[in-house]
Amino acid sequence: MEKTLDLKYTFTEKKDTRSGFGDGLLEAGRKNPNVVGLCADLIGSLKMGAFQKEFPERFFQVGIAEANMMGIAAGMTIGGKIPFTGTFANFSTGRVYDQIRQSIAYSDKNVKICASHAGLTLGEDGATHQILEDLGMMKMLPNMTVINPCDYNQTKAATLAIAEYVGPVYLRFGRPSWPIFTPANQKFEIGKAWKMIEGTDVTIFATGHLVWEAVVAEAMLREEGISAEVINIHTIKPLDVEAILASVSKTGCCVSAEEHQYNGGLGDSIAQTLSRNQPAPQEFVGVDDSFGESGTPTQLLEKYGLNAENIVKAAKRAIKRK
Amino acid sequence: MEKQSIDQLKGICNQVRRDALRMVHAVQSGHPGAALGCTEFVVALYFQEMEHNKDFNIDGPGEDLFFMSNGHVSALWYSVLARSGYFNVAELATFRKINSRLQGHPATEEHLPGIRIASGSLGQGLSVGIGAAQSKKINKDDKLVHVMMGDGEQQEGQVWEAAMYAAHHKIDNLIATIDYNGQQIDGPTAKIMDLMNLKAKYEAFGWEVVETKAGNDMEAVLKGLQTAKGLTGKGKPVLNLLYTEMGYGVDFMVGTHKWHGIAPDDAQLENALGQLEETLGDY
Ligand SMILES: Cc1ncc(C[n+]2csc(CCOP(=O)(O)OP(=O)(O)O)c2C)c(N)n1
Numbered sequence: 086m087e088k089t090l091d092l093k094y095t096f097t098e099k100k101d102t103r104s105g106f107g108d109g110l111l112e113a114g115r116k117n118p119n120v121v122g123l124c125a126d127l128i129g130s131l132k133m134g135a136f137q138k139e140f141p142e143r144f145f146q147v148g149i150a151e152a153n154m155m156g157i158a159a160g161m162t163i164g165g166k167i168p169f170t171g172t173f174a175n176f177s178t179g180r181v182y183d184q185i186r187q188s189i190a191y192s193d194k195n196v197k198i199c200a201s202h203a204g205l206t207l208g209e210d211g212a213t214h215q216i217l218e219d220l221g222m223m224k225m226l227p228n229m230t231v232i233n234p235c236d237y238n239q240t241k242a243a244t245l246a247i248a249e250y251v252g253p254v255y256l257r258f259g260r261p262s263w264p265i266f267t268p269a270n271q272k273f274e275i276g277k278a279w280k281m282i283e284g285t286d287v288t289i290f291a292t293g294h295l296v297w298e299a300v301v302a303e304a305m306l307r308e309e310g311i312s313a314e315v316i317n318i319h320t321i322k323p324l325d326v327e328a329i330l331a332s333v334s335k336t337g338c339c340v341s342a343e344e345h346q347y348n349g350g351l352g353d354s355i356a357q358t359l360s361r362n363q364p365a366p367q368e369f370v371g372v373d374d375s376f377g378e379s380g381t382p383t384q385l386l387e388k389y390g391l392n393a394e395n396i397v398k399a400a401k402r403a404i405k406r407k
Numbered sequence: 408m409e410k411q412s413i414d415q416l417k418g419i420c421n422q423v424r425r426d427a428l429r430m431v432h433a434v435q436s437g438h439p440g441a442a443l444g445c446t447e448f449v450v451a452l453y454f455q456e457m458e459h460n461k462d463f464n465i466d467g468p469g470e471d472l473f474f475m476s477n478g479h480v481s482a483l484w485y486s487v488l489a490r491s492g493y494f495n496v497a498e499l500a501t502f503r504k505i506n507s508r509l510q511g512h513p514a515t516e517e518h519l520p521g522i523r524i525a526s527g528s529l530g531q532g533l534s535v536g537i538g539a540a541q542s543k544k545i546n547k548d549d550k551l552v553h554v555m556m557g558d559g560e561q562q563e564g565q566v567w568e569a570a571m572y573a574a575h576h577k578i579d580n581l582i583a584t585i586d587y588n589g590q591q592i593d594g595p596t597a598k599i600m601d602l603m604n605l606k607a608k609y610e611a612f613g614w615e616v617v618e619t620k621a622g623n624d625m626e627a628v629l630k631g632l633q634t635a636k637g638l639t640g641k642g643k644p645v646l647n648l649l650y651t652e653m654g655y656g657v658d659f660m661v662g663t664h665k666w667h668g669i670a671p672d673d674a675q676l677e678n679a680l681g682q683l684e685e686t687l688g689d690y
């Protein structure tokens with residue numbers, strides 16, 4: 086079905102976003118000798134091998150000990166290092182929440198918490214590994230910047246940008262091979278939403294893998310005569326309030342789309358923004374208070390209602406409520 | 408469960424290894440290495456050592472309990488549970504597929520008989536096993552609790568919090584077994600984060616330690632478990648250091664971390680199955 090759609094963005098290649106992180110980290114390491122890497126027995130999964138190979142003296146294997154890794158990373162900032170920690174998103178957040186809260190967020194340390202295999206699209210490993218609560222946990226921490234890029238190119242650009250930014254950052258990415266539909270060597274501006282498609286009837290705010298689903302949904306809606314605006318919210322925090330309000334004051338309603346629980350996700354942040362400033366109908370595409378399960382990424386996105394078809398339905402519901 | 412001869416147990420091991428490999432192959436995901444390496448141990452527990460009830464009761468009153476802290480070894484566990492009658496072996500074909508009870512890592516949400524708690528995030532199972540063992544004591548239930556952990560898993564700090572607690576509270580109705588294969592994801596444990604002298608560490612924490620030096624030899628595994636059992640009830644927790652080889656039973660998989668979490672392709676599966684006699688009928 087996607088082939089016959091007139092998509093505003095297209096792709097010729099698919100790649101995992103974690104590779105964007107790995108390639109970005111290598112480049113950041115070349116640019117800045119203070120960049121160091123730490124990993125908890127997942128070098129291959131996190132694509133940190135190239136960095137380790139080129140900068141063995143700046144790379145530290147910590148073993149299966151994520152809490153220790155966060156503390157060591159925090160300590161390394163004292164003396165000017167810029168530590169990038171690597172493990173799965175689950176073990177980058179929930180498992181080490183208090184270590185992050187006290188030693189990194191509250192102490193305002195320049196640690197980059199880099200988290201792979203986030204969300205349902207992790208696939209067959211199942212619910213123990215499919216974290217859908219990480220954005221909420223991390224955005225609640227004062228001082229923390231939270232970034233969730235949409236494809237390989239944007240993840241690479243984000244990795245380079247956070248190396249230059251000073252302060253704690255949570256960078257979330259994933260495992261599946263995913264369309265590369267944003268430009269190579271793009272400039273990544275932390276906290277600046279990217280309006281990818283202009284529209285007038287409804288705004289789709291999407292983050293992470295679901296930005297691609299939003300692009301597909303826009304084309305499907307256009308075929309039915311509905312004009313959707315698509316905004317890529319790669320930075321969950323700080324949220325680009327201005328861009329959100331400007332778009333919704335034009336379209337009058339919106340949909341939020343994310344690979345995360347409704348509770349605590351991007352949708353929550355947008356709802357808070359709207360209710361404080363200019364209430365408007367909002368529909369949510371996300372996981373409705375349940376854990377995930379084993380399956381292929383595509384099957385899971387369908388079963389849990391996180392694909393383009395569901396964004397289309399949500400957009401129509403939002404428009405009806407105007 | 409009626410007791411089996413050594414030859415019967417070895418036959419079951421062959422079938423369980425076949426099951427685990429076919430399950431991982433079918434979805435091209437999962438963890439064959441440790442499943443092959445721990446087969447003798449888990450088969451020995453379920454078919455010989457433990458008193459357990461295949462009519463599953465999550466509280467397990469009056470039966471020995473098993474907890475798999477290294478949940479990535481799920482394919483092995485599911486095969487052993489099915490082969491010992493907890494559920495139909497045909498269900499093994501649903502492993503890691505959508506809507507299955509056989510999740511990638513053990514889970515309770517789908518109510519698969521035999522599973523009492525979710526695992527997969529490493530380092531948590533020893534604490535859980537200790538809790539269950541204390542519950543048994545409170546209930547005046549004299550059966551044992553078994554916990555299996557990985558050796559790489561010993562790098563998690565929580566394991567040592569649990570180890571300290573178990574000795575302090577004299578949890579002597581518990582046998583913890585470490586799959587001492589010397590491997591983890593990124594390489595050999597000695598290179599990733601050296602565990603150094605695990606035996607001395609546990610002894611220093613106040614545990615009795617049994618070493619099972621031939622963890623892929625059924626007779627040695629049974630003997631190790633007997634020895635460990637003989638040490639229970641004496642005021643100390645018991646550790647069974649089980650020396651195994653990751654990937655045991657398949658010549659091209661044995662002894663390397665490379666098969667920790669990679670599925671065999673069609674040709675590799677065929678080759679592997681050719682080395683493992685089908686004894687109970689494939690699912
Ligand atoms: C808390 C946590 N961190 C990381 C992982 C990812 N992981 C799964 S298995 C594994 C290696 C475990 O090593 P070991 O306990 O020796 O098991 P083996 O590889 O021998 O099966 C890792 C790091 C995890 N499941 N849980």
Ligand SMILES: [Mg+2]
Nearest residue numbers: 558559590591
């Ligand atoms: Mg190991």
